[in-house]
Amino acid sequence: MQARVDQAGKPVILPQKLAQGGEGAVFTVEGRPDVVAKLYSSAPAPEKIAKLEAMTGAATAGLTERTAWPLEVLRRPGRGVDGFLMRRIVNAHPAFTLTGPALRKRTFPDRDWGFLIGAARSASSAFDAVHSAGHVIGDVNPNNIVFNADGDAFLIDCDSFQFTEGGHTWTCPVGVTEFQPPELQGQADFSRIIRTPDHDRFGLAVLIFELLFLGKHPFAGRGASPQTGDAIRDYAYVYGRHWPYERPPLTLPPGAVPPALLTLFERAFSREGTGRRPAALEWTRVLAQMNLDLTSCSVSPLHRYWMQAPGCPWCEIEKSLRQPLFGEAPRREVVRKRRVPAGLQIGEEPRPAEQKMTVLWEHFRTILPAGAPPIPPALPPLPTPSPGGVEAGKVRQLSRYATIVVFGLALAVTHMVFDAGLLTDGAIFLLACLAYYRTGSRADRDAMAVLRKCKKDYAQFLAGLNATDAGEFNNYSENLTNLHQKWLEVSEEEEALLRECVKQARETGLRRFLSNQRLEVATIPGIAQDEKPPITGAGFRTAADITSQKLNQNPGLEVVTQKRLLTWRESCERRFVFEVSHVPPDQISAIAKDYTRRQRAIQSAFEMELAEFKIAKAVIVENREDAMQNIRIAGNCLQAARSEAKARRLV
Known part of the structure; x- marks a missing residue:
C-alpha cells in the first residue's frame, strides 16, 4: 500500500499495484474506481514535474474522454511530485x-x-x-x-x-x-x-x-x-x-x-x-x-x-x-431453413430469395446505431493577441488613468474657484464616465463586432450539432425491423400451411384406409361372427364408421361391445402408413407461389429501405463531423476574438 497527497493536500491511498513498467508502477486509488495512479520509480526531473503540472491544468473533456491524460499530480508527503492521477481504462x-x-x-x-x-x-x-x-x-x-x-x-x-x-x-x-x-x-x-x-x-x-x-x-x-x-x-x-x-x-x-x-x-x-x-x-x-x-x-x-x-x-x-x-x-449457412415435415418435396433449399434476404438482414445488423450527438469539444486556450491589439490596450489603459486624473482635477478646480454644487459635480462625473468608457477607435469597434459575430456563430454551430439527432435514422431502423418481422411471419405462415396440407392429406388417407377395413370380414376380439349383423345393421360397416359420437347415438349396443369396436378401430389406425409424397403437388405449388410473391414484395421494400437507412446514417455521421469541425473552427475564432478584445481592454 502506498500513500500520497493530491494538489489540495488531501491524502490519497493507493492500496493495490495493477502493473509495473519501465518508468514506474500503476496503482488503484481508494474510493475512486474511475482513476488510477502512476508513480515513478525514481524522482522525476524538475522539467518533467513542470510538464505534469502544466498538463493537469490543460485537461479537457475531449482529452479525458479519449486518453489517460494526467488529471492531478501526486506528492510524497514531505517531498516533491513523483506521480499523477489519470483515467482508469479497463x-x-x-x-x-x-x-x-x-x-x-x-x-x-x-x-x-x-x-x-x-x-x-x-x-x-x-x-x-x-x-x-x-x-x-x-x-x-x-x-x-x-x-x-x-x-x-x-x-x-x-x-x-x-x-x-x-x-x-x-x-x-x-x-x-x-x-x-x-x-x-x-x-x-x-x-x-x-x-x-x-x-x-x-x-x-x-x-x-x-x-x-x-x-x-x-x-x-x-x-x-x-x-x-x-x-x-x-x-x-x-x-x-x-x-x-x-x-x-x-x-x-x-x-x-x-x-x-x-x-x-x-x-x-x-x-x-x-x-x-x-x-x-x-x-x-x-x-x-x-x-x-x-x-x-x-x-x-x-x-x-x-x-x-x-x-x-x-x-x-x-x-x-x-x-x-x-x-x-x-x-x-446464414439462411433460415423452413421447418416443414420430413420428406415433403418443397423444392430448392435454401431458396435464393431467402438467402439474399438473410444476407441483407445480417448487413443491417452490422450497422451501428447513430446514438446521441457527440459532446462538443472544449474551447481551446486563448491565443496570443496581435501586437496592435496589445498596444491599443496599453493606450486605452493610459487613457483611462488620464481620465481619472482629469476628473479629480476638474472637481477640485470647480469647488475651489467656482464653488460648484451637486449638479455641476454630476455633469463632470457623467462626462468622465463617457470618456472612460468611450467607444474608442475604429479598430476597437471592429474587434467588438468580430467578437459578437464569433459568439453568434459558435452558438449556432452548437445548436446545429444538437440538431443532428438520430430520429430519421431510428425510424428507418424500426421500419427495417418490422419488415424483417413480416418476412419471418410470411415464412411461418407458409410453414403452417404446409403442415396443414400434410395434416389434411393424412386425414384423407386415413379415412380412405379405414373405409376399406370391413367389419364383417374382420376378426374382432370378443365379438363373434353371428353378433355382427346387428352391428352392421346399425350402420357400422367399416372402421371409418366407428366413432364415439356415433356409438353413443346407438344405445342398443352394449357398452362392452362399443369398447371392443373402438379398440378395433384404434388397431386399424396403428396399421395405417402415411407417405408425405401423397400430398397433392398442386397444393404445395400454390402455397410456394403465394409465399414467393409476398416474400419478394417484402424483400424489395427492405432493400429500398436499407438503402435509405444507409444514406441516413452516412448523412448523420457527415453532419456531425461537419458540425464538430465547424465548432472547432468557430471556437478557435471565438477565442481569438476574445483574446483580441481582452488585449484591447474592451471586455
Missing part, C-alpha cells in the same frame, strides 16, 4: 493484439473485419482529440494505443506526449521506427525535435493500414529494403499505384478496399504527401462510409468485406493459408 488491449490475426483470434475471437474498421475509426477520433487540443503524440506505436471489447480506442502514456503551454514546448523524447515518417528516420535523439501533427498522421496511417490489412506493414514487401526504417526513408510504399514494388503474397488486394481509402494511403505514404498528410477527421469519414458498405460472406459468418469487391477476399486467402483469419467459428 478491459482494454494494446493495438498489436488486434493487428495480428493470431493474437486477435485469442483476444477478440468473435470479431470480424467490420470491427477492425470501427477500431481504426475510433483511433482516428482519439488522434483528433489530441491534435484539436493543440498537442502532438510524438511516440505513435501499438503499445500506446489500447482498444476495449467495443473497439473504442484510448491513448495511454500521455505524460510522454509533446506538450506546449505558455509558449514552452516539452518534446517527446522517444519514437518507434516503424511509425515515424521518412523525414524523421535515422534520428538518434527525438528530444531535440519539435514534432508536428503531420508527423503523427504518418503513424496513424500506418496503424490504420495494419488494422485493415491484418498486421501487414505498408513498407514491407518485395523490392523494398528489408530494414523498415530504410524502406520508409525511401518512400517504398509497396501497395502504391505508381511504385515498382510488389506487395507480399496472401494479402488483401487493392480492389478489396474503396478507392477513397487507397487515396488516403497514397497521400500519407508518398513523397508528395509530406506536410499535408490526411488529418484524423479525413480517415474518420472514409472509414465510417466503408463500414456502411460492408456485406457478409455466404460461407463464413466472420467474413465481412467491401460490397463492391469482386468476391470475398478472405475465402481466397484462407484457401492458401489453410487456417482461418477471423476466429475459429465453424462455417455455416
Whole structure:
C-alpha cells in the first residue's frame, strides 16, 4: 500500500499495484474506481514535474474522454511530485493484439473485419482529440494505443506526449521506427525535435493500414529494403499505384478496399504527401462510409468485406493459408431453413430469395446505431493577441488613468474657484464616465463586432450539432425491423400451411384406409361372427364408421361391445402408413407461389429501405463531423476574438 497527497493536500491511498513498467508502477486509488495512479520509480526531473503540472491544468473533456491524460499530480508527503492521477481504462488491449490475426483470434475471437474498421475509426477520433487540443503524440506505436471489447480506442502514456503551454514546448523524447515518417528516420535523439501533427498522421496511417490489412506493414514487401526504417526513408510504399514494388503474397488486394481509402494511403505514404498528410477527421469519414458498405460472406459468418469487391477476399486467402483469419467459428449457412415435415418435396433449399434476404438482414445488423450527438469539444486556450491589439490596450489603459486624473482635477478646480454644487459635480462625473468608457477607435469597434459575430456563430454551430439527432435514422431502423418481422411471419405462415396440407392429406388417407377395413370380414376380439349383423345393421360397416359420437347415438349396443369396436378401430389406425409424397403437388405449388410473391414484395421494400437507412446514417455521421469541425473552427475564432478584445481592454 502506498500513500500520497493530491494538489489540495488531501491524502490519497493507493492500496493495490495493477502493473509495473519501465518508468514506474500503476496503482488503484481508494474510493475512486474511475482513476488510477502512476508513480515513478525514481524522482522525476524538475522539467518533467513542470510538464505534469502544466498538463493537469490543460485537461479537457475531449482529452479525458479519449486518453489517460494526467488529471492531478501526486506528492510524497514531505517531498516533491513523483506521480499523477489519470483515467482508469479497463478491459482494454494494446493495438498489436488486434493487428495480428493470431493474437486477435485469442483476444477478440468473435470479431470480424467490420470491427477492425470501427477500431481504426475510433483511433482516428482519439488522434483528433489530441491534435484539436493543440498537442502532438510524438511516440505513435501499438503499445500506446489500447482498444476495449467495443473497439473504442484510448491513448495511454500521455505524460510522454509533446506538450506546449505558455509558449514552452516539452518534446517527446522517444519514437518507434516503424511509425515515424521518412523525414524523421535515422534520428538518434527525438528530444531535440519539435514534432508536428503531420508527423503523427504518418503513424496513424500506418496503424490504420495494419488494422485493415491484418498486421501487414505498408513498407514491407518485395523490392523494398528489408530494414523498415530504410524502406520508409525511401518512400517504398509497396501497395502504391505508381511504385515498382510488389506487395507480399496472401494479402488483401487493392480492389478489396474503396478507392477513397487507397487515396488516403497514397497521400500519407508518398513523397508528395509530406506536410499535408490526411488529418484524423479525413480517415474518420472514409472509414465510417466503408463500414456502411460492408456485406457478409455466404460461407463464413466472420467474413465481412467491401460490397463492391469482386468476391470475398478472405475465402481466397484462407484457401492458401489453410487456417482461418477471423476466429475459429465453424462455417455455416446464414439462411433460415423452413421447418416443414420430413420428406415433403418443397423444392430448392435454401431458396435464393431467402438467402439474399438473410444476407441483407445480417448487413443491417452490422450497422451501428447513430446514438446521441457527440459532446462538443472544449474551447481551446486563448491565443496570443496581435501586437496592435496589445498596444491599443496599453493606450486605452493610459487613457483611462488620464481620465481619472482629469476628473479629480476638474472637481477640485470647480469647488475651489467656482464653488460648484451637486449638479455641476454630476455633469463632470457623467462626462468622465463617457470618456472612460468611450467607444474608442475604429479598430476597437471592429474587434467588438468580430467578437459578437464569433459568439453568434459558435452558438449556432452548437445548436446545429444538437440538431443532428438520430430520429430519421431510428425510424428507418424500426421500419427495417418490422419488415424483417413480416418476412419471418410470411415464412411461418407458409410453414403452417404446409403442415396443414400434410395434416389434411393424412386425414384423407386415413379415412380412405379405414373405409376399406370391413367389419364383417374382420376378426374382432370378443365379438363373434353371428353378433355382427346387428352391428352392421346399425350402420357400422367399416372402421371409418366407428366413432364415439356415433356409438353413443346407438344405445342398443352394449357398452362392452362399443369398447371392443373402438379398440378395433384404434388397431386399424396403428396399421395405417402415411407417405408425405401423397400430398397433392398442386397444393404445395400454390402455397410456394403465394409465399414467393409476398416474400419478394417484402424483400424489395427492405432493400429500398436499407438503402435509405444507409444514406441516413452516412448523412448523420457527415453532419456531425461537419458540425464538430465547424465548432472547432468557430471556437478557435471565438477565442481569438476574445483574446483580441481582452488585449484591447474592451471586455
